[in-house]
Amino acid sequence: MTYHLVVVTVENELLRALPATLGDSVDVRIFDSANDALWELRTNPPEAVIAEVDLPGMTGLELAEIIPNFEIQTNVLLYSPSLNDSVRKQAESLGVYRFLHGPSAADDLYAAIQSALHDAHQAAEAAAAEPEPEPEPEPEPEPKAKPRRMSLRQVSAAPPAAKSSADDEPKTERRDFTPARVVLPSAREREQAAAAAEAAPPTTPTRSGLASRTRAAVDRKPDTKQKTEPAPEPIPELPGRRGSGTLVVTAENINAVRKNMSQLAQELGAQSVMLTDRAGMVLVDVGTTDSMLMMSVLPLLSMSFSTAGQVARQLQEEDALTVYIHEGMNYDLYCFDVVQRFLLVLVFNKKVASSKIGSVWINAKRAIRELRDNLANA
Numbered sequence: 001m002t003y004h005l006v007v008v009t010v011e012n013e014l015l016r017a018l019p020a021t022l023g024d025s026v027d028v029r030i031f032d033s034a035n036d037a038l039w040e041l042r043t044n045p046p047e048a049v050i051a052e053v054d055l056p057g058m059t060g061l062e063l064a065e066i067i068p069n070f071e072i073q074t075n076v077l078l079y080s081p082s083l084n085d086s087v088r089k090q091a092e093s094l095g096v097y098r099f100l101h102g103p104s105a106a107d108d109l110y111a112a113i114q115s116a117l118h119d120a121h122q123a124a125e126a127a128a129a130e131p132e133p134e135p136e137p138e139p140e141p142e143p144k145a146k147p148r149r150m151s152l153r154q155v156s157a158a159p160p161a162a163k164s165s166a167d168d169e170p171k172t173e174r175r176d177f178t179p180a181r182v183v184l185p186s187a188r189e190r191e192q193a194a195a196a197a198e199a200a201p202p203t204t205p206t207r208s209g210l211a212s213r214t215r216a217a218v219d220r221k222p223d224t225k226q227k228t229e230p231a232p233e234p235i236p237e238l239p240g241r242r243g244s245g246t247l248v249v250t251a252e253n254i255n256a257v258r259k260n261m262s263q264l265a266q267e268l269g270a271q272s273v274m275l276t277d278r279a280g281m282v283l284v285d286v287g288t289t290d291s292m293l294m295m296s297v298l299p300l301l302s303m304s305f306s307t308a309g310q311v312a313r314q315l316q317e318e319d320a321l322t323v324y325i326h327e328g329m330n331y332d333l334y335c336f337d338v339v340q341r342f343l344l345v346l347v348f349n350k351k352v353a354s355s356k357i358g359s360v361w362i363n364a365k366r367a368i369r370e371l372r373d374n375l376a377n378a
């Protein structure tokens with residue numbers, strides 16, 4: 001069979017001679033930069049990758065840190081002609097298959113590559129050979145119960161009900177009702193009553209009902225105009241503060257935040273770097289971009305990241321990193337979630353400069369760590 005090997009080198013003659021050294025059994029593809037190699041890894045993953053430690057744009061260590069995120073069965077080897085123990089420790093922490101450095105690196109190169117190719121192929125075959133879990137058998141349906149036959153029984157008629165004692169009691173004799181006689185006052189008596197009512201002094205009617213109770217409550221209400229206390233002065237809000245919690249943008253840390261974002265824009269060549277809240281409102285921005293376009297794009301990004309935040313909470317991930325990537329004909333856009341409180345948005349105008357996914361990933365992760373430290377020092 002034919003193995004596939006990706007080599008990332010600039011001018012190393014030993015690595016560039018690998019196609020002739022390994023022969024026809026290994027398909028060798030050579031790239032001058034780590035970014036170009038990353039695109040090849042995504043489309044046609046090889047069994048092994050060997051790269052120089054010192055590469056322009058993205059180092060071999062940074063390449064080794066990115067490759068596991070692609071979830072491909074590829075062994076990574078790093079090569080350095082000089083001894084470097086500090087780089088070796090970093091390579092081991094990243095899970096590099098083999099770190100070749102020093103004078104013996106050239107002698108061990110061929111055997112290390114063959115071992116990496118063989119082990120990756122064996123791991124891929126083992127993963128493919130794992131049997132799929134058998135589906136659980138469906139439970140057999142329970143037999144239906146046979147309907148019971150109802151037997152007819154002759155029901156005897158109920159005995160006649162006994163007469164109640166109330167029927168035996170003697171009925172009370174009904175008496176006729178005679179209404180009482182009503183005597184109306186005479187005309188003279190009515191005139192005397194009217195004259196007495198006119199001579200009596202007027203009396204204040206007694207209040208009753210809801211209206212009287214309401215009026216009484218108003219009469220008992222104290223006069224608030226005489227005892228008006230001065231209203232407390234409102235507490236001035238710190239300029240630039242957004243939201244609540246331990247991570248906020250304030251007037252004290254906004255300069256440090258802007259400095260980190262400016263450094264990120266210069267390193268990557270981005271036309272605009274923005275820090276927004278979860279609703280898509282811009283808190284800090286660096287560079288220039290089409291503001292009208294971003295006003296419609298940022299709320300859409302916030303909606304997608306709200307769903308991603310719910311997924312992280314369901315998985316009980318407190319420090320997950322969510323990223324959205326858009327690669328288009330006119331714009332490249334990257335959006336990173338910052339501790340589920342903010343969004344870091346990078347915009348590349350392809351008419352000015354294009355983006356490189358590897359460099360964006362490495363530098364953005366570093367910038368997010370620095371932003372977290374700055375936002376925590378509020």
